[in-house]
Amino acid sequence: MDITFIDETTKVSEEKIKEIENLLQFAADYLSLPKDTEMSVTFMNNAAIQVINRDYRGKDAPTDVISFALEEEGEDEVPVIFEDDELDIPRNLGDIMISIERAAEQAEEFGHTYDRELGFLAVHGFLHINGYDHMTAEDEEEMFGLQKEILDAYGLKR
Template identity: 60%
Template sequence: MELELFDHTDNQVSTAQQTMVSELLQFAAQKLSLSENTEMSVTFVNNPEIKEMNAKYRGVDRATDVLSFAEEETGEESPIVMDPELAAEIPVNLGDLFISIDKVAEQAKFLGHSVDRELGFLAVHGFLHLNGYDHEQAEDEAKMFSLQREILDDYGLTR
């Protein structure tokens, strides 16, 4: 999977943390058997930026921990008809994640686990949303949270 990372936090996210997020999301992509030509981005932001985005796109005027913006909706047919071999070469863009580093620190402290665990949790949580998982219904929540826990535990980011 091609993954682009952007840091809007004036270097509050260490190189080690960026590497961890990248490796974790690659690991999660393998767990979901995503094709190699899948792509997405992760942008690390602070509370003011994510608060502005949350207000603009969700109508909620407060900072949040992670926002997921899916690029391609699943189940919809493409209006372009092309050769299957050519179509297989076109990257699948999952979308974009925005993670508030301020919320990562706040929630890690509140929950009593490491900043890296919280950062990884939010990255995987958003990643699963980009892949069509949701937690609106109890059954969907159980499925998503179980997979989320499995990915984090198997990667080694346990609580």
């Protein structure tokens, strides 16, 4: 999978980016995604993610992770569908934005490491751009169960 990383904070080390990349590659393999799948991850601060949360979700507060799934249709959008043999373009899942400040706050609040929280948020956002959600109790059980499976199988436990 091709992952583009953007660090708007300039505070995320290359080592930490590589760790998140390895985790997301593992998650992609876990879901049996095609190797030419693409996505992006942007690391930002609370102020930047608050603007996105306000503008796109109507919630004027910082959040931990926001996902924009490219394959998800909005209310008035028409689906773009190509026959498999029409174009040979990679599947682009979408974009994940993670507040590293919120990740640090939540790691302390939940009593686990920053690495675990950052990994949790990356996988959580990854599942969202792969069509998983937690709007109903049934969907939440499925998504959170898969999230735990992936994190445990990777070795990133609480």
